[in-house]
Amino acid sequence: MALSGMRGLSVFISDVRNCRNKEQERLRVDKELGNIRTRFKNEKGLTPYEKKKYVWKMLYIYMLGYDVDFGHMEAVSLISAPKYPEKQVGYIVTSCLLNENHDFLRLAINAVRNDIIGRNETFQCLALTLVGNIGGREFAESLAPDVQKLLISSSCRPLVRKKAALCLLRLFRKNSDILNVDGWSDRMAQLLDERDLGVLTSSVSLFVALVSNNHEAYWNCLPKCVKVMERLARNQDIPQEYTYYGIPSPWLQVKTMRALQYFPTVEDPTIRRALFEVLQRILMGTDVVKNVNKNNASHAVLFEALALVMHLDSEKEMMSQCVALLGKFIAVREPNIRYLGLENMTRMLMVTDVHEIIKRHQAQIITSLKDPDISIRRRSLDLLYGMCDVSNAKDIVEELLQYLATADFAMREELALKAAILAEKFAPDLSWYVDVILQLIDKAGDFVSDDIWFRVVQFVTNNEDLQPYAALKAREYLDKPAIHETMVKVSAYLLGEYSHLLARRPGCSPKEIFSIIHEKLPTVSTPTIPILLTTYAKILMHSQPADPELQNQIWAVYSKYESCIDAEIQQRAVEYLALSRKGEALVDILAEMPKFPERESSLIKKAEDTEADTAELSAIKLRTQQQTSNALVLTDQRPANGAPQVSQLGMVMVPSTSNVDQNTVDQRVTQSNGTLSAVDPQLPVQDHAPAGDILGDLLSPLAIEGPPSVSPQSELNGVPSYEGIPGANDALALAHVGDQESTVKPIGDIAERFHALCLKDSGVLYEDPYVQIGIKAEWRGHQGRMVLFLGNKNTAPLDSVQAIILSPSHLKSDLSLVPEVIPPRAQVQCPLEVVNLRPSRDVAVLDFSYKFGTYLVNNKLRIPAVLSKFLQPVQVSAEEFFPQWRSLPGPPLKLQEVVRGVTPMSLGEMANLFNSLRLMVCPGLDPNACNLVASSTFYSENTRGMLCLVRVETDPADRTQLRMTVASGDPTLTFELKEFIKEHLVSIPTGGKPPAPVAQQPQPTNPPIASSDPGALLAGLL
């Protein structure tokens, strides 16, 4: 073998191949790495051929899974080699070894660009491929125009243009601004007319990316896509090289139909007819043939056509044709077709009409649940879950339970969760529900999360008729020789509460119940013991007056645990022992648990969450479900603790771990600092007597409870103040810093005023006895025009007035000149122009100061030019919303978070809040009435109009938390918007209120203005 003329490489590969074990391999690889390293060190001696050889060795080693942390430079340098073979190696190895963030890649930009704009076609191809595979933002910025030119150039050959198309796709994804999207629709339409199928294939891929981002702009391309389909379906003008087993490029057909699925409908009747003709031909004309490849290829096209028909939700006749086909598929022997049949049937469930027809295939689907192939079982489970309703729940759930015993471990948790959800959702009667859950725990206890058994306890507690039955069932399970700990928990709980209802049955006397539960105690883990101790107390309570023998037994248990090392167990033991000595009084204390407030099950909620995302594919559905399952377990209150407690998280700000949150934290600290100083709201605020309202209608009736802007406690207590907060030099944290010298106390809460102004466009930003600053703003796209009204409330002029805007990097601001003196009782208007460059939550700060008498008053005030001001609410319809929502598949474009500690508010209030934040709430889009869906367009100079979609899922039972999903076409925007909304939803603890009597008794030392003013006090101390 010539081995591509690289003998050394072949020798190395054979050596590695001949290694008998991993250790030998590692030694050989290390030796080679050492060799390469030394060769690279004396680089001068290396011929391009040698370089090439070593670089391939590196790639080979990297592929084997060894780290290659050197030699990247050599790989990159080959890119500028003059000869094709070296250059090619340079390009390929670079794109395998490096990623877009690699520093060396930057060095190559110039060489790459030279190749792209050069005349050599093969070099152009190599360069375009590299950029297409690993090009990042910098490439996008410097190369996009060249690549665009190549794609549409008529002098370029197809081999270059097809690569340019996919290269552009990459650059577009890295920076969607590079394509002037408006102008592109015509060019795109032209590209879709392309005769060359290679170029057409890549262009359709590019088109899918563009259209998924914004289909509105590409309506003109829809007829072109249909034309492409017609051409392929009729096999017109398709070169032999592009037919695969007689089928005109199946990949292009699939891709084109995928593109068509991004359009909500096809309205033009002629085009619609043409498209349906093609689809009909595919649906009818696909036969099963002997040749596997041909069969697969034709079915690839068929399944895509099915998906498109379903998407277009076309005529009934065609739909039932689809269901019939799928029904056939799920019964065939060929596993691939069966798998896809099940998968597509699940997708089809989203079309309302077909539910009943799909149910006819239930038996077949259940058979697939027992298929030897786990992939098929998963699809079948998904489908069964989706198609379950009241009429077939019993059958399906029982099948799931039966299957649970033999199911793979990988599937059990999911199975258990799904069975529990279906049982709860569609239970024909409650006792059946109890049966199902207990069976679940029995068969797959390890996979039953706590919220499943919490939920059954809630149900039983709330349904008196159910209690004897549940207790009896629990008692029966305890007879089994080995039961899962979860079963011990749930039966102990149920029997503790309700075993007295069984008292007359054999084996159910308090004594017997106690002993059978107590038998299990040695086998259970620490968290279960407290539940058992409670059960004993309950048994004792129900058997009053107690049987002395039973009582002694139980007391013995309590005494034993009185010194337990686990605090929870110890406390219960001590308390129950003391309580049970009270005899009859025990009955009152340990009375039956009250009913739980009715609320939606967290399990059902999970189910509904996933249903709302009907458009998502099943695998995605599953994932989100699993995510929620983690998230929501936390929320469920332990029923053992009795009445629902307020989520402890409610008042505590828990910043997420990421350092990005630092910002938010700082801001919160500042805000609470701002309000903290409301040490004693009881104290009459002296200074606020508002002199005539000179700002007229601009004044909003804000509560004038005057906390000054300093935080005296923290100063006095020696707690480090702002300066001590990490990152306090952030623009936000600056607010109010420097007030120390000020003895003038602001009227109203500055933070509150700022927040109010975030939600509306005019109002008072700041007020103190001498000055009032009002704001009025108009917003258009990414620009804003604000007017600051600086009013002097006094009869004396205000001197040394200074106003400076400190803007964060994403805002360009321009404040017109502020006069140094404001005459008595006069008002000056200062226009402030703001331009938003990119999404960010940072806030501009107005550094405002003036002199009153000898005192310099200085305030740093946040300007409400916040993210939401650059939003333009848009109403979207379901047809627009869902494709958009789907097209943003996940992080970083779509982010989801469970937000805790939300200020409790009704759905209506929340909708108002969203509307005030310029996020238009679109009612009716989300089938669940507890959810909100809102949309808006965000404008910045960089992003121009960008659609943002927000979905909030609330829990009516716990208003302090919700789950929020934010999606947009820009990762920064998504993240910033999510954080921004969160800031507005989360309650800010108004004054962490450490009681600070210190500040209540101001020292009368040297009181310049108001002696009761903590700010003044501070100034005095300083």
Add this chain to the structure above:
Amino acid sequence: MGIRFVLMVNKQGQTRLAQYYEYLTLEERRTLEGEIVRKCLARNEQQCSFVEHRTYKIVYRRYASLFFLVGVDNEENELAILEFIHLLVETMDRHFGNVCELDIMFHLEKAHFMLEEMVMNGCVVETSKANILAPIQLMDKTS
């Protein structure tokens, strides 16, 4: 995004070619390859060609001792990918003449070139064998 990675692995589980279209660290690759290979190699002929793993769907096909594994996201048509694998194999066949594991091992660079002509940035770029092989023939001529 479509295709996330293409792997060629022999039945001993040794990687013979790996091409990723999204960045994973070496450690992530190693783990992912280990998990996938274990899952796929354990399957038999009667089972379907699709395996769900984490957020990927793996479409795989076995040719003698060599497994071709393609990781895709939910935006792909499974059967189309399955036949794309076959197209890749046919293309290699045309070049090497009855391609085998050793051809791919010892001509790793050619295997890479071919794949690069066929897939770019996770999208299918060319399906005509003649066009795919043209640059390689050019290289053979020049070298």
